[in-house]
Amino acid sequence: MNIPKIHSISKKILVALLGAFLSIFLLFHASANLCILRHDGGAWYNAFCDFMGTNYVVKVFEIILLGTFLLHIGLTIWLAITNKLARPKGYHKPQRSKTHTGSKLQVWTGILIIVCLFLHFMDFYFVKLGLFDGNLNFYEQAREKFQITHIAICYLVFFVVVWFHMRHGFAAMFQTLGLYNYKYGKAIEVIGVIYATVICLMFAAVVIGVYFGL
Amino acid sequence: MRFTLHIWRQESARAKGHFETYAIDNISADCSFLEMLDQLNERLINDRIAHPVCFDNDCREGICGMCGLYINGRPHGNDDGITTCQLHMRKFKDGDDIWIEPWRAKAFPVIRDLVVDRSAFDKIIQAGGYISTTTGGVPDANAIPIPKHQADMAMDAAACIGCGACVAACKNASAMLFVGAKVSHLALLPQGKIEAADRVRKMVAKMDELGFGSCTNTYACEAECPKLIQRQDISRLNRHWIGSLFGRDRK
Numbered sequence: 001m002n003i004p005k006i007h008s009i010s011k012k013i014l015v016a017l018l019g020a021f022l023s024i025f026l027l028f029h030a031s032a033n034l035c036i037l038r039h040d041g042g043a044w045y046n047a048f049c050d051f052m053g054t055n056y057v058v059k060v061f062e063i064i065l066l067g068t069f070l071l072h073i074g075l076t077i078w079l080a081i082t083n084k085l086a087r088p089k090g091y092h093k094p095q096r097s098k099t100h101t102g103s104k105l106q107v108w109t110g111i112l113i114i115v116c117l118f119l120h121f122m123d124f125y126f127v128k129l130g131l132f133d134g135n136l137n138f139y140e141q142a143r144e145k146f147q148i149t150h151i152a153i154c155y156l157v158f159f160v161v162v163w164f165h166m167r168h169g170f171a172a173m174f175q176t177l178g179l180y181n182y183k184y185g186k187a188i189e190v191i192g193v194i195y196a197t198v199i200c201l202m203f204a205a206v207v208i209g210v211y212f213g214l
Numbered sequence: 215m216r217f218t219l220h221i222w223r224q225e226s227a228r229a230k231g232h233f234e235t236y237a238i239d240n241i242s243a244d245c246s247f248l249e250m251l252d253q254l255n256e257r258l259i260n261d262r263i264a265h266p267v268c269f270d271n272d273c274r275e276g277i278c279g280m281c282g283l284y285i286n287g288r289p290h291g292n293d294d295g296i297t298t299c300q301l302h303m304r305k306f307k308d309g310d311d312i313w314i315e316p317w318r319a320k321a322f323p324v325i326r327d328l329v330v331d332r333s334a335f336d337k338i339i340q341a342g343g344y345i346s347t348t349t350g351g352v353p354d355a356n357a358i359p360i361p362k363h364q365a366d367m368a369m370d371a372a373a374c375i376g377c378g379a380c381v382a383a384c385k386n387a388s389a390m391l392f393v394g395a396k397v398s399h400l401a402l403l404p405q406g407k408i409e410a411a412d413r414v415r416k417m418v419a420k421m422d423e424l425g426f427g428s429c430t431n432t433y434a435c436e437a438e439c440p441k442l443i444q445r446q447d448i449s450r451l452n453r454h455w456i457g458s459l460f461g462r463d464r465k
Contacts, residue, residue, distance in 0.1 A: 005419075007419060008422050008427075009452060009455045010459075011428065013456065079428050082427060082428065083386035083387075083388070083430065085427075086321070086386055086387040086388070087320065087385075087427070089318055090318060092313060092315060093284075093286055093287040093313045095288075096287035096288050096292075097287075097434040097438050099432040099433060100432055100433055103430050103431045103433075171431075172431040175445065175449050175452070176431070177456070178449050178455070180449040181446045182446055185446075
């Protein structure tokens with residue numbers, strides 16, 4: 001059987017497109033989370049969770065999202081292995097070239113995100129699936145969890161890691177999709193920083209707000 | 215000036231290499247890095263200490279792309295926009311330790327000491343880095359009008375000398391800047407545009423086949439390129455690649 005070969009650039013493009021999809025989802029997720037800060041006993045947030053849990057279109061989207069996430073990770077691991085094989089013997093002296101540190105951190109921030117996401121899923125998503133015990137009222141669950149100091153700190157660290165990952169990922173996506181040039185390069189980088197900052201601040205606002213009893 | 219050199223010595227492609235340390239003195243600050251290595255070799259030969267250190271070089275004026283050494287953690291040494299032959303000893307401090315290594319990449323196997331086989335680049339060019347037109351007489355320069363900025367971009371990309379510093383600098387040993395430059399300088403001109411999609415497909419396929427890594431956007435290649443080839447050539451390569459997937463001339 002002839003298995004079609006996926007070239008390195010195609011893999012990169014797929015990773016970039018999947019990353020773009022995940023970035024858009026994060027904006028959606030962060031916007032919904034802000035409902036937790038409303039003093040309505042969780043009416044808005046639980047209505048949103050109820051919609052997410054019962055709507056069939058959302059259920060399909062959930063599978064697509066999970067697939068996107070796994071494919072993003074899988075392709076990245078595949079690329080990382082290929083990249084490692086491209087230099088079987090490394091240099092004795094550590095590299096001193098001027099490079100974008102974000103790129104070097106990308107694999108590590110990615111791994112940290114996977115670990116943090118697993119812990120996040122244990123609190124929420126896996127509870128919904130019935131894999132873990134917990135409060136199915138996510139508004140109460142969130143308010144309860146975010147008032148615990150170490151959990152709040154862990155989530156804030158998680159958002160910093162996500163910020164680093166997105167900040168580099170945004171500009172890298174434009175480069176990989178062939179949309180980068182020197183005329184708009186700086187603007188793309190600035191927009192990437194703004195986008196990552198806004199999303200992470202939205203997430204952090206909920207944790208900080210709940211922690212301080214807002 | 216006086217230096218302690220730690221040089222990678224390797225008898226042959228199959229031999230196990232190691233670093234050898236040599237002390238060298240009476241080196242002029244205005245002497246080039248390769249001239250310093252020449253002086254070392256003279257001493258190694260005259261004093262019958264060891265075989266001379268093998269390293270690639272040719273024009274020694276930064277245009278041929280033959281020389282290429284990884285010096286103290288940087289391809290072509292501690293300066294920007296230069297080849298190894300343009301590096302001078304005044305860039306170092308008296309008494310410095312200098313670590314000299316060959317380019318490291320699966321696609322660039324070491325032949326001996328600091329000499330690596332860079333024919334992988336030739337194979338990429340052979341795969342499609344040309345215009346397959348039948349040549350006739352020299353056409354008039356003004357017969358095909360090309361906008362100035364387009365010609366400038368093509369010329370900038372064409373400045374690539376294929377030294378391999380991009381591969382050496384990249385943490386993934388990726389040849390994307392090289393391929394990007396070669397694809398760009400042809401695709402930016404009307405004569406090269408016709409075969410652009412086919413060219414990019416063939417060159418990228420060959421690049422992958424030869425075992426180069428993929429780009430993870432660290433841009434070390436751009437920082438170390440002696441001809442200052444820019445990362446937008448990689449972006450253009452990606453753009454052409456996407457275009458080639460949907461191009462009408464796809465075979």
